[in-house]
Amino acid sequence: MTDFLKHNIGRRAVLGAGLAGVSMLAMPSILRAQDKSLKVGVYGGYFKDSFDKNIFPEFTKATGIAIEAVAEPTGEAWLVQLEQAAKAGQAPADVSMMSQVSMLKGQATDLWAPLDVSKIKNASNLIDRFVNKYPDGRIAGIGAVSWYITLVTNTDVYKEAPTSWGAFWDPANVDKLGLLALVSNSFLLEVTAKTFFGGTNALDTEEGIEKAFTKLAEVKPNVRLWYRDEAQFEQALKSGEIPMGQYYHDVTGLAAADGNPVRSTFPKEGGIQDSGCWALSRASQKVEEAHIFIDYMSQPSIQAVLSRKVGTSPTVKRELTDLTDAEFAAVSSDIEPIIPRYDLYQTKSDWLNQKWTELIVG
Amino acid sequence: MRRETPQRLADYGPLFFPAMMLVVFFVVPFATMIAVSFFQRQQGGFYVPAFELSNYQRFISLFFANVLGFSLMLAIAVAICCVVLAIPFTYLLTRMARKVQIIWLVALLSVLSLSEVIIGFAWSTLFSRTAGITNLLVMAGLMSEAKALLPSFGAVLTGMVYQAFPYTVLVLYPALVRLDPTLTEAARTLGASPIKAFFTVVVPALRNTITATLIMVFIFALGSYLLPQLLGRPQHWTLSVLITDQAIYQSNMPFAAAMAVFLVLVTLGLVALTVMAGRKGEAA
Numbered sequence: 205m206t207d208f209l210k211h212n213i214g215r216r217a218v219l220g221a222g223l224a225g226v227s228m229l230a231m232p233s234i235l236r237a238q239d240k241s242l243k244v245g246v247y248g249g250y251f252k253d254s255f256d257k258n259i260f261p262e263f264t265k266a267t268g269i270a271i272e273a274v275a276e277p278t279g280e281a282w283l284v285q286l287e288q289a290a291k292a293g294q295a296p297a298d299v300s301m302m303s304q305v306s307m308l309k310g311q312a313t314d315l316w317a318p319l320d321v322s323k324i325k326n327a328s329n330l331i332d333r334f335v336n337k338y339p340d341g342r343i344a345g346i347g348a349v350s351w352y353i354t355l356v357t358n359t360d361v362y363k364e365a366p367t368s369w370g371a372f373w374d375p376a377n378v379d380k381l382g383l384l385a386l387v388s389n390s391f392l393l394e395v396t397a398k399t400f401f402g403g404t405n406a407l408d409t410e411e412g413i414e415k416a417f418t419k420l421a422e423v424k425p426n427v428r429l430w431y432r433d434e435a436q437f438e439q440a441l442k443s444g445e446i447p448m449g450q451y452y453h454d455v456t457g458l459a460a461a462d463g464n465p466v467r468s469t470f471p472k473e474g475g476i477q478d479s480g481c482w483a484l485s486r487a488s489q490k491v492e493e494a495h496i497f498i499d500y501m502s503q504p505s506i507q508a509v510l511s512r513k514v515g516t517s518p519t520v521k522r523e524l525t526d527l528t529d530a531e532f533a534a535v536s537s538d539i540e541p542i543i544p545r546y547d548l549y550q551t552k553s554d555w556l557n558q559k560w561t562e563l564i565v566g
Numbered sequence: 567m568r569r570e571t572p573q574r575l576a577d578y579g580p581l582f583f584p585a586m587m588l589v590v591f592f593v594v595p596f597a598t599m600i601a602v603s604f605f606q607r608q609q610g611g612f613y614v615p616a617f618e619l620s621n622y623q624r625f626i627s628l629f630f631a632n633v634l635g636f637s638l639m640l641a642i643a644v645a646i647c648c649v650v651l652a653i654p655f656t657y658l659l660t661r662m663a664r665k666v667q668i669i670w671l672v673a674l675l676s677v678l679s680l681s682e683v684i685i686g687f688a689w690s691t692l693f694s695r696t697a698g699i700t701n702l703l704v705m706a707g708l709m710s711e712a713k714a715l716l717p718s719f720g721a722v723l724t725g726m727v728y729q730a731f732p733y734t735v736l737v738l739y740p741a742l743v744r745l746d747p748t749l750t751e752a753a754r755t756l757g758a759s760p761i762k763a764f765f766t767v768v769v770p771a772l773r774n775t776i777t778a779t780l781i782m783v784f785i786f787a788l789g790s791y792l793l794p795q796l797l798g799r800p801q802h803w804t805l806s807v808l809i810t811d812q813a814i815y816q817s818n819m820p821f822a823a824a825m826a827v828f829l830v831l832v833t834l835g836l837v838a839l840t841v842m843a844g845r846k847g848e849a850a
Contacts (some may be wrong), residue, residue, distance in 0.1 A: 280817045284612050385800075386815055428717065430800055436690075443696045445714065554609055557816055561808065562629055565800040 241270040242493040245282065245300030247480075248275030251514070258513040263500055269493050280306055287315055290487040298488040299497055301348050301480045304546040305388065307336050310483065311344055312550075317484040318342035323495040326502035329520040333543060336481050345481030346498050347519035349510060352453035352475040352536065353384075353391065359465040361447035369399045369471045371448065377426045382437040382449030385430035387560035388553070390450065391476045391544045396420045398473045398542050407545050413552075417559055430564055441466055450476075454515035457534050470537040477541035479519065511535045603823035613820050621824035630805075630825075634832065637788060637804040644726045644787040645780045651727070652734040653776070657768060659735070660742045671739075674732040682729065686796035689725045690716060693797070721797040726790055730783050737782060741775040777844050781837050788833060805829055 244260075246252045252275050260271040274297045276282040283306040289296050302310065310316050321327045321343060327335065334347025355366055361380075372381060372395075384390030396416045397406040406412045428446050431437040438455070440446040442464045453475060456468035482501065484494045500506060504524035510516045511527055517536035518525055525532075548556060572578050606616035659670055680688075692698050693715035703709040715721055749771065753763035769776070791806035805825060813822035 280612075284817070287612075386811070388815065428714075432795065436687075436796065440694075443694070445694050445696050551609070553816065554607070554818065557811075561811070565633065565803055565808075566629065 240268055240493070241272060242299065242490050242497055243272045243274055243295070243297045244497065245274045245276040245297035247301060248277065251301070254514040258509060259501075259506070263497065267496055267500065269496060271497075274300075276300060280309070282306070283309055283315075286310070286485055287313060290315055290485055293487050295485040295487040295489075297485070298490045299482050299484050299494045302345065302483045303480055304336070304478070304544070305549045307345050307481050307483060308546055308550040311338055315483075315486060316344040317486045317488065317491065317494075318344065319346065319484065319498065320495065324499040324502065326499050326504075326520075329502055329504055329524050331519060331521055334479065334481075334519040336483075345483040346502060348480045348482045348501060349514070349516035350477055350479035350519055351516055352470075352477055352541070353450050354453045354456070354468045354475040355471050356441060356449055356451040356456045356466060356468050358441055358444045358447035359467050361444050365467055365469045366448070367469070367472055369395050369473050371471075372423050372426060374426075377448060379426065379428045380446065380448050381423070381427045382429040382431055382440060382446040382451075383423075383427055384450060385432045385564070387556050388549045391478070391542070392420055392423075392450075393417070393548075393556075394542050394544050395473070395476065404542065404545050407548060413548075413556070413559075417563055421563055424564065427564075454535050458515070470539045472539070474539050474541045475537060477517070477543060599823045600827055602819050603827045605820045605823075607818055607820045612817060621820045622828070624821060625824055625828055630808075633803070633805050633808060634829070636802070637806070637829075638832070638836070640722070640726070640794075640802075640804060641784045641787040643723060644730055645783040647723065647727045648730050648734040648783045649738075649776060649780055652731060652738055652779075653769070653772070654764075656735050656738045656742050657764065660739070660745075671736075674735055677728075677732045682790070682792045685725060685729055686793050689721065689728070689793075690796055693721050693724075716797050717799045717802070719798065719802055722794050722802050725793040725797050726787055729790070729793065730786055733786060734779055734783055737779045738772075738775060741772055745771060774844070777840060781840060785833060785837070788829070 244255075246255050252273055256273055260273060264270055276297070282300065283302070285296055286300065287310070307316070316338075318338070324346065327346060330347055334350070335343060336345035336347070338344050355369060355371065357366060371377060372383075383392065387393065393407060393413065393416045394404045396419050397404045397412070400419055401412070401416065407416060429437060429440065429449075434452075434455075437446065437449060437451060438459065441449060441451065441456075442459060444465070451468070453468045453470075456466055459466050460468070482498045484491065484498075488494060502520065504518070504520050505526070507518040507520045508525040508527050508531075511518055511525070511534075512531060515535055518527070522532060522536075522538070602613070603621055604617050604619070605613045605621075606618055607613050607621070659667055662670075695712050695714035698712065698715065700709055700712040700715065704712050745768065749767050750760075750763045753767045754760070758766065788804075789806055791804060791810055794802050794804050795807055806829075809822050809825045809829075812818045812825065
């Protein structure tokens with residue numbers, strides 16, 4: 205009886221497998237279609253929607269490669285998923301848009317497949333800092349999009365636009381600021397270093413960072429809100445409840461265009477420029493397609509489309525794009541930006557986080 | 567119906583489902599959290615299984631002691647405010663006509679349907695300078711100019727009391743409805759004023775209910791992490807806010823888990839103390 209059962213199951217399994225195999229062979233189109241596709245991870249929500257609508261269909265039309273967009277969570281959860289999947293030889297997405305800190309963390313475990321620039325002709329269009337390299341010079345990622353955090357004010361309360369980040373330290377602005385609540389997304393240490401200590405190199409040593417923290421502590425009485433939730437600050441800025449702070453340049457521009465009394469200013473020290481990279485998982489089999497995709501995305505014309513439709517700042521040199529002055533000003537500026545010290549958030553993250561929390565909570 | 571003690575294994579059958587749910591949705595996650603709290607954090611990475619106490623060591627500092635102390639103090643303040651407000655309210659409610667009671671209870675239940683986010687944003691508008699209640703006071707000539715009432719401790723406390731108040735009433739309501747009205751009547755005929763009767767008869771008769779309600783609101787308030795962020799300054803952030811920061815923004819699960827385990831232990835300790843104190847009071 206048991207023998208018969210075993211035999212029966214075995215026979216069914218063989219039949220099933222055979223059937224599956226035959227149908228695969230009978231429909232080679234499936235296999236072929238799979239060859240010409242690419243799974244691309246993009247931040248879920250606004251980014252993915254915009255890319256699905258404005259970018260991916262055009263790419264497929266131009267190259268014949270189908271894109272399967274994967275919504276990735278913000279934060280480092282996606283990095284962890286990619287790493288664990290890569291260990292098992294899997295790639296939940298071939299190419300992903302990654303934050304700069306995640307790029308560095310992925311480099312530490314060799315997660316990113318090195319890219320071959322000879323296959324990415326348009327890489328020469330990029331501004332140098334948007335080519336992410338391993339310490340030994342291999343290329344880990346290529347700049348996908350960038351965006352600015354700037355000094356924003358309510359125009360009813362501040363008739364004159366402030367010109368420097370130093371306005372945060374002005375005793376006249378007591379209890380008037382809204383700032384981001386985390387050390388790793390506000391980048392205020394870099395702002396302090398650039399404004400008062402000559403540049404972000406001042407953060408090279410722990411003494412330098414301590415000095416920046418001490419200087420930053422002087423801002424505390426001026427801060428009314430340390431926000432994690434963007435909607436909370438945006439609403440308060442529009443109503444004039446909290447008339448000054450740091451916020452995203454493109455979103456502030458959209459709010460102003462809607463008639464709200466707000467403005468975004470690039471201070472003379474520069475706006476904070478944060479960015480995301482395209483990076484290829486080492487477990488991906490789609491190396492060819494990935495290079496085609498990254499090359500396509502690095503074209504000045506595509507970067508210009510992103511600036512117009514998604515509100516991101518181009519990662520290629522400005523003069524190569526056909527953006528008008530107004531279009532460029534809506535997303536970027538020619539003033540030299542403050543580039544966050546991503547390396548610190550990788551090597552000293554716990555220490556920085558502890559110091560920061562003690563600074564604002566204590 | 568006669569109740570028999572279970573004889574065979576099958577008699578325990580109905581218990582299997584709830585027991586399984588409890589294991590799957592409470593025991594397993596909680597045990598995982600305890601395990602993770604001993605794991606090793608990898609800065610710039612995630613975590614690896616290990617057994618080390620460094621996460622707890624980091625927590626034991628003056629800074630975190632202050633945050634923990636504030637969180638407990640806030641939760642106790644919310645519990646006391648809620649109970650002090652809810653007892654007279656519920657007492658008066660039970661003395662009202664049935665129809666009026668239903669309307670009140672439906673209104674309170676509808677507050678429960680509001681999310682913490684909506685409550686937080688509503689209070690932050692009410693307490694704002696540009697659109698808040700102080701504008702009404704200015705119009706009434708009671709204040710010279712509108713001012714912002716937040717961020718402040720008062721704003722956090724108000725928001726959290728508002729959120730917990732319906733629960734408090736719902737827990738107190740059955741006990742107060744069942745309270746024998748002849749007790750207060752007897753007190754009144756013996757010459758006590760209504761207020762005296764309330765404090766010398768009603769409140770002592772409800773002592774166990776009040777203790778249970780205090781504990782419930784306390785635990786409810788301890789988990790709050792959104793309202794302190796929306797209505798308070800950083801010094802009003804609770805331990806739950808810092809746990810969220812570590813877990814979500816720093817990817818430091820082991821440290822977040824250690825803080826959470828610590829919070830649970832302290833809470834259990836306080837609840838045990840309260841229950842013991844209640845027993846002693848009863849025995850005396």
